[in-house]
Amino acid sequence: MNYLNCGQCSLWDRMGGLIMGKECIQRLAKTSLELLDVLEKMEWSIPAGSDGARTQCPKCFSFKYSGHRPDCTLDNLLKNMSK
Numbered sequence: 270m271n272y273l274n275c276g277q278c279s280l281w282d283r284m285g286g287l288i289m290g291k292e293c294i295q296r297l298a299k300t301s302l303e304l305l306d307v308l309e310k311m312e313w314s315i316p317a318g319s320d321g322a323r324t325q326c327p328k329c330f331s332f333k334y335s336g337h338r339p340d341c342t343l344d345n346l347l348k349n350m351s352k
Contacts, residue, residue, distance in 0.1 A: 305351070309347065312326060312344075313326060315330070326341060326344070328341050329344070
């Protein structure tokens, strides 16, 4: 059973579902947006080449100009979070 216990709200209705307060939803949304921002900054964060002008993904190590490998979990995560 999944259980959210942030110390602010941990209420369950009679059917066993989680009731989240407005503050929890706002905090979750804010945290998700901050996480998305961090992941976007990480996406092409590895400098490559002698001059460091090219960048690579830290997960699949593909160069930015060629794009991510199809199985890159960072790329897939960013695509899912941006929907």
